[in-house]
Amino acid sequence: MRLYQINDKLDISTIKTIFSENGRIALSEEAERRIIKCRQYLDKKIKSSDAPFYGINTGFGALHNVKIAPKDYSKLQTNLIRSHACGAGEEVPKEIVRLMLLLKIQSLSYGHSGVDIATVERLVDFFNHHIIPVVYQQGSLGASGDLAPLAHLCLPLIGEGEVYYKNKKLTTAQLNKEMGWKPLTLKPKEGLALLNGTQFMSAYGVSLLMQAEGLSKMADTIAALSIDAYDCHPAPFDELVHFVRPHHGQRNCALFIQNILKGSQLISQPKMDVQDPYSFRCIPQVHGAIRDVIEHVSSVFGIEINSVTDNPLVFPVEDKIISGGNFHGHPLAMSLDYLSIALADLGNISERRTYCLISGKRGLPAFLAKDAGLNSGLMILQYTAASIVSQNKQYATPSSIDSIVSSNGQEDYVSMGANAATKCYKILDNLKTILAIELINATQAMHFRRPSKTSPALEKLLKEFGKQIPFNSSDRVLSEDIKKSREFIDTKLN
Secondary structure (H helix, E strand, O other): OOEEEEOOOOOHHHHHHHHHOOOEEEEOHHHHHHHHHHHHHHHHHHHHOOOOOOOOOEOOHHHOOOEOOHHHHHHHHHHHHHHHOOOEEEEOOHHHHHHHHHHHHHHHOOOOOOOOHHHHHHHHHHHHOOOEEOOEEEOOOOOOOOHHHHHHHHHHHHOOOEEEEOOEEEEHHHHHHHHOOOOOOOOOOHHHHHHOOOHHHHHHHHHHHHHHHHHHHHHHHHHHHHHHHOOOOOHHHOHHHHHOOOOHHHHHHHHHHHHHOOOOHHHHOOOOOOOOOHHHHOHHHHHHHHHHHHHHHHHHHHHHOOOOOOOOEEEOOOOEEEOOOOOOOHHHHHHHHHHHHHHHHHHHHHHHHHHHHOEOOOOOOEOOOOOEOOEOOOHHHHHHHHHHHHHHHHHOOOOOOOOOOEHHHOEOOOOOHHHHHHHHHHHHHHHHHHHHHHHHHHHHHHHOOOOOOOOHHHHHHHHHHHHHOOOOOOOOOOHHHHHHHHHHHHHHHO
16 A cells, blocks of 8 residues: 655645555655644744734634633634534535545645644544544535534544544544544644635545546547437548637547547548537537636646645744635635536536437437337436536536625625535536436437447447447336446546
8 A cells, every 4th residue: 555745745646546546645754844843833932922813812703802811722722623513414425525634634734834743643544544524515604714514524633523434433432442542632723723724625626626537538538429429520620620729628629539530430421411510510619618627727726735724824934923814715616616617518518419319310210219109219318418407507606706794794705615616516426417318329329320330449438338238229217227327437437
């Protein structure tokens, strides 16, 4: 099992590798040095100064002017975690919680948060032992950090809350007994450092991005199969078209479509129709724009996961403790909204191709049914896709344009980035189903094109897919086909 050191830089591809290899992590010597140096500086500063330091010797939020006695500094941090653990709704998926742990460790490793090394090491132990705190999806405004989700993430540090360990849900007391651990006593500022931060939004975003690039390429592949199934023209994918409008994603998508259709008998045969519908002809322009969105959002999250996002920030070398706003999730909220729109759009155009394939045109039977009338064929698959596409449009309504005042007006403008994150997660999951439905329709249509063949690459795909879902020769329950098609897509993403 490979060991990955937490140091200066973490990227999404490395995270994907850590999770796919079930890797372990450890703090580098430099990260340990930074964390210890910052903690020592903060301890000395608190003892030598009577100045108010937010959340260290003061209350929180609208209570920032309330002075706290030194004897209560530790209790203040424990109370903070308890009071903020007020999440609601469904539990956050376990893989997202584990990402939250990794990203919180990374943020704390830069030595600007004032945490004790023992606290970070306990979080590392959680990650390496696959101890997953129970976290809830609702409760974060995406500003002041993801307070409620991060409170639930960190409750086990103080011996409270629940966790999953070895596929069982345990109280933290039961976990500590099994592991031989004791609850941590938090030092001044530690609770605040743990709760302030964007790791809930960031974890969702990283999870989405780890899937989105592969799903985008899979959408291109399925679209290429639909192009041949619908007997479309190759001209819209000619490099000259995209040379004179050289958007990066557009050019790459067109090149991908050209390459994957090489050797196709269908694409090279004479066409009856002069032009194809936009959902086919404009695949490079639409799918390409979505590729560009994914690339942009990846760059935003690449910065975020290597940032310090709690408050106040501690700068030992400069001898400064600064209250700022790095916990504000607006860069993430807007990016997640952008990604939501892109993924919803990818599903939208996919459903239009499905609609064309079942429309009874270009030599294909209505609803791709053998003995149409007696059989309804794939008629209602398009209904299902249309329903899900409509739901995705509703989910894609931007969260970042909303804000509700909290904490008696002290926190008067928030990002709602957590809502953007959870909605985008649902959109991506829905997209898999929409693409699964297009794949079923495209493969069914290809049966009516025989003996002509598509390209060798797509013929291989058809053969593999046919082992899971055979030709629909008479009406059958299609929900199982959707499930199998989704599973097939998932195998191509891994």
